[in-house]
Every structure is written in C-alpha cells, then in structure tokens.
Amino acid sequence: MHYLFPVEFDLTLFCTVIVGAGPVGLTLSTCLARLGYRIKHIDIRAEPTPRGRADGIQPRSLDFLRNLGLKSAIMKHKPARVYEVAFWDPAEGGKGVVRTGTWASCPAFIDARYPFTTLLHQGLIERAFIADLEKNGVEIQRPWKITGFTSDEKENPEYPIEVKLEHVDGTNRETVRAKYLFGGEGARSFVREQLGISITHKDPIAHVWGVMDGVIKTDFPDIRVRVTPIDVE
Numbered sequence: 001m002h003y004l005f006p007v008e009f010d011l012t013l014f015c016t017v018i019v020g021a022g023p024v025g026l027t028l029s030t031c032l033a034r035l036g037y038r039i040k041h042i043d044i045r046a047e048p049t050p051r052g053r054a055d056g057i058q059p060r061s062l063d064f065l066r067n068l069g070l071k072s073a074i075m076k077h078k079p080a081r082v083y084e085v086a087f088w089d090p091a092e093g094g095k096g097v098v099r100t101g102t103w104a105s106c107p108a109f110i111d112a113r114y115p116f117t118t119l120l121h122q123g124l125i126e127r128a129f130i131a132d133l134e135k136n137g138v139e140i141q142r143p144w145k146i147t148g149f150t151s152d153e154k155e156n157p158e159y160p161i162e163v164k165l166e167h168v169d170g171t172n173r174e175t176v177r178a179k180y181l182f183g184g185e186g187a188r189s190f191v192r193e194q195l196g197i198s199i200t201h202k203d204p205i206a207h208v209w210g211v212m213d214g215v216i217k218t219d220f221p222d223i224r225v226r227v228t229p230i231d232v233e
Contacts, residue, residue, distance in 0.1 A: 017163045020189075062074075
C-alpha cells in the first residue's frame with residue numbers, strides 16, 4: 001500500500017539527499033518515496049550492479065521485503081534457496097578436507113517466515129527497488145558524485161544542509177539544500193570520510209574472499225549448500 005502526501009517544494013529543496021544506490025540506499029529511498037517525501041538520490045555508477053557482489057538475502061530480510069511488497073519481484077528470478085550450512089575442516093594428516101558438521105541456515109529458534117537464505121545477483125535485487133521507485137516518481141541520478149557539503153542550522157533551520165553534486169565527467173554541477181544527508185556509498189564513503197567517522201575492522205588481508213559467477217563442474221558434495229571458509233590456521 002502506498003501513502004502519498006503531495007507537497008510543493010522549491011526545485012532546489014529536498015527532504016533527503018541520498019548518496020549511493022546499493023541495497024541500503026535504495027531501501028531508504030523506497031520507504032521515503034512511498035511516504036511522499038521529495039528525494040534527491042545519486043549514484044556514481046552508470047548502471048545498477050552489473051556483476052555479483054553481496055548476493056545473499058537473510059530470512060528476516062526476506063520478511064521485510066514481503067512487507068514492502070517486493071518479495072515477488074525478487075522471487076520471480078528463481079533465486080537459490082539455501083536451507084543448510086556445512087562445516088569443512090582439514091583432514092587429519094593434512095590431506096584434503098572433511099565435513100565436520102551441518103546446521104540449518106535458519107535455525108528453528110529464529111522467528112522467520114522463510115527458513116532459508118536467498119541467493120540472487122545483487123543487480124537484480126537493486127532493480128526491484130528501482131522499479132518501485134520509478135512508480136513513485138523517483139529516478140536515480142547517474143553517474144553523479146558528491147563533492148562537498150556543509151550544515152548551518154542557525155542560518156537555515158528548515159533545510160540546513162547544503163550539498164554540492166557533480167556529474168562524474170565534470171560537465172554539470174548542482175547545489176541543493178536538504179533536511180538530511182544520507183551516505184550509503186559503502187566502505188569508501190565520501191560522507192563518512194568528511195565527518196571523520198572511521199571503520200573499525202581487522203587486517204584487510206587476514207581474510208580473502210570473492211564472489212564468482214559461473215557454471216561449476218565439480219564432485220564436491222555440498223555444492224548446493226552454504227559452506228563455511230575452511231580453517232587453514
């Protein structure tokens with residue numbers, strides 16, 4: 001159900017400027033658009049995610065997507081449903097690996113409607129949100145980046161944040177005002193960097209991982225379930 005409350009705005013004034021059109025930014029944009037708020041949403045990429053990145057949807061997140069009415073748009077792509085996690089460790093003597101146990105992806109004590117993890121290309125997930133945004137008159141402005149922002153609540157208490165935006169090729173620039181600025185650009189967030197908010201994390205080379213799209217030929221018995229990283233210490 002959509003709730004729209006039309007309000008007239010000056011063209012340079014927005015409730016919120018959202019930077020980054022990944023799943024987090026798109027979720028916020030979708031919720032605000034349905035409530036009728038005026039949004040400026042930009043992303044530095046020219047198109048939605050073109051290849052696999054973070055492709056998993058947890059059971060409770062699927063509940064949330066159902067409440068938004070977006071679950072059917074996700075499930076129409078027939079995503080993989082992972083019901084089980086398998087644990088593998090080095091075999092005794094150091095030759096090969098062996099399965100040491102299994103566990104449900106969504107144990108019974110977790111109050112979730114769907115007892116599985118859903119795996120789907122992140123770009124398809126993003127497009128489900130983008131299609132819903134378009135129904136509510138919101139278009140992601142691409143490829144644009146944020147170049148600066150300031151806040152002055154005394155001078156302009158209603159729209160205290162001035163945000164400077166620029167097309168990635170430098171051909172066009174905009175300056176807008178907003179009540180809020182949301183940084184959803186990921187690990188290298190310009191907004192967070194300007195605010196001096198650091199990320200606390202382990203040594204980046206302590207764990208190496210990647211996402212691979214492909215057709216796999218293998219005799220590995222747990223190719224259809226989630227497998228934890230092998231302990232090599």
